[in-house]
Amino acid sequence: MSEAVPAKEAAALDAADGLAAKRAGFDLDDGVVYLDGNSLGALPRGVAGRLSDVVGREWGRLRIRSWEESGWWTAPERVGDRIGGLIGAAPGQVVAGDSTSVNVFKAVVAAIRLTDTGVRDEVLVDAATFPTDGYIARSAARMTGCRIRAVDAADMAREAGPRTAVALVNHVDYRTGRLHDLPAVTAAVRAAGARTVWDLCHSAGALPVHLDAAGADFAVGCTYKYLNGGPGAPAFLYVRRALQDRFDSPLPGWNSHADPFAMDPAYAPADGAARGRVGTPEILSLLALDAALDVWDGVDLAAVRAKSLALTDFFLRCVEAYVPRGRVESVTPEAHGERGSQVSLRCAAGPAGGAGDVMAELIRRGVVGDFRRPDVLRFGFTPLYTRFADAERAARVLGEVLEGMQGR
Numbered sequence: 001m002s003e004a005v006p007a008k009e010a011a012a013l014d015a016a017d018g019l020a021a022k023r024a025g026f027d028l029d030d031g032v033v034y035l036d037g038n039s040l041g042a043l044p045r046g047v048a049g050r051l052s053d054v055v056g057r058e059w060g061r062l063r064i065r066s067w068e069e070s071g072w073w074t075a076p077e078r079v080g081d082r083i084g085g086l087i088g089a090a091p092g093q094v095v096a097g098d099s100t101s102v103n104v105f106k107a108v109v110a111a112i113r114l115t116d117t118g119v120r121d122e123v124l125v126d127a128a129t130f131p132t133d134g135y136i137a138r139s140a141a142r143m144t145g146c147r148i149r150a151v152d153a154a155d156m157a158r159e160a161g162p163r164t165a166v167a168l169v170n171h172v173d174y175r176t177g178r179l180h181d182l183p184a185v186t187a188a189v190r191a192a193g194a195r196t197v198w199d200l201c202h203s204a205g206a207l208p209v210h211l212d213a214a215g216a217d218f219a220v221g222c223t224y225k226y227l228n229g230g231p232g233a234p235a236f237l238y239v240r241r242a243l244q245d246r247f248d249s250p251l252p253g254w255n256s257h258a259d260p261f262a263m264d265p266a267y268a269p270a271d272g273a274a275r276g277r278v279g280t281p282e283i284l285s286l287l288a289l290d291a292a293l294d295v296w297d298g299v300d301l302a303a304v305r306a307k308s309l310a311l312t313d314f315f316l317r318c319v320e321a322y323v324p325r326g327r328v329e330s331v332t333p334e335a336h337g338e339r340g341s342q343v344s345l346r347c348a349a350g351p352a353g354g355a356g357d358v359m360a361e362l363i364r365r366g367v368v369g370d371f372r373r374p375d376v377l378r379f380g381f382t383p384l385y386t387r388f389a390d391a392e393r394a395a396r397v398l399g400e401v402l403e404g405m406q407g408r
């Protein structure tokens with residue numbers, strides 16, 4: 001591929017892109033190629049106006065009345081249902097709130113409480129997990145008399161056995177971008193008599209997820225990446241409907257009580273998704289998220305997936321065309337069925353510095369990805385606002401940076 005070819009091809013791909021108009025819904029500028037939406041999604045344009053109304057009118061004027069009149073009290077379930085629509089969950093099974101870490105705790109402990117730990121005392125965690133999941137699972141295991149076994153997520157299906165209580169799996173690996181087979185792992189873990197907890201941080205909003213259809217037991221995820229909810233936006237918790245009546249939360253706050261304002265000293269759990277609540281919802285960030293979710297109106301996740309794969313394929317081809325041979329190596333699977341919505345390039349240290357220096361230079365030149373120690377350059381592709389021209393420019397600038405650093 002000569003240098004002019006990818007740029008021409010990018011223009012043609014952008015012209016044919018059915019999702020191209022969605023970019024206008026985000027506050028982005030053409031000076032920067034933003035490929036870090038897998039860490040913090042860009043700002044949807046509707047958020048500032050909505051938040052200004054929430055602060056100025058709902059809080060400022062209505063004050064306490066807003067819990068009822070502005071629908072604040074029921075926002076966690078309402079926003080949860082909107083997220084549910086993007087992860088294949090029928091209404092009434094998802095609640096928004098707390099952080100992913102906290103929701104991992106609720107789900108793992110609740111899953112253990114559904115089993116006889118005299119028989120099943122093993123918690124399987126994905127060996128390459130995002131660290132917080134592993135830390136929380138370990139603590140949950142200690143608290144419940146279980147033990148942790150770390151296994152490759154790719155082997156999870158065959159590792160689940162008669163001692164397994166629960167398997168905690170990342171749907172997409174944060175470092176490599178590898179997508180795991182949610183339906184197959186869920187079915188295998190269930191066949192072994194155990195429960196699944198899926199971490200959807202890197203798949204919710206990035207690709208179609210079919211939780212109900214797969215029979216997943218629990219799922220958690222954050223909303224500040226591909227769902228663009230903003231820094232520290234509330235996370236979510238999915239509890240499969242059939243398990244809701246037996247869901248025994250380890251954090252039974254007053255917000256998950258059947259009648260919170262009874263202020264009853266005795267706890268009686270609410271029915272449905274509300275049982276996953278803990279304390280007072282984080283209204284400002286929850287309603288920012290609610291506004292951010294408007295960008296999904298009318299979006300077909302199959303089209304999002306198709307564009308995501310086309311973008312990452314194209315980026316990989318551009319890298320091949322522009323980057324000096326042997327300088328980077330993709331650790332993201334080639335196979336579409338095993339790829340999330342990012343490309344991770346391993347970049348060994350050269351004479352002028354390592355991957356961290358390369359990413360710093362890329363950012364200086366207007367291409368924002370991120371760096372994961374020791375040697376991974378991560379590029380996240382958010383199909384709602386990333387253009388093929390962005391992929392081309394990112395690869396071209398990466399090539400220039402690496403070429404420039406070669407001799408120095």
Ligand SMILES: Cc1ncc(COP(=O)(O)O)c(C=O)c1O
Pocket residue numbers: 099100101102130132133170174199201202222235
């Ligand atoms: C897979 C995964 N799980 C969990 C988290 C973090 O969870 P929390 O929302 O608690 O910070 C992240 C990223 O921050 C993540 O990538």
Ligand SMILES: Nc1ccccc1C(=O)C[C@H](N)C(=O)O
Pocket residue numbers: 038039040130174
């Ligand atoms: N929440 C954050 C706050 C600050 C900086 C990064 C994050 C991330 O989300 C990192 C991300 N989970 C990752 O996959 O590396």
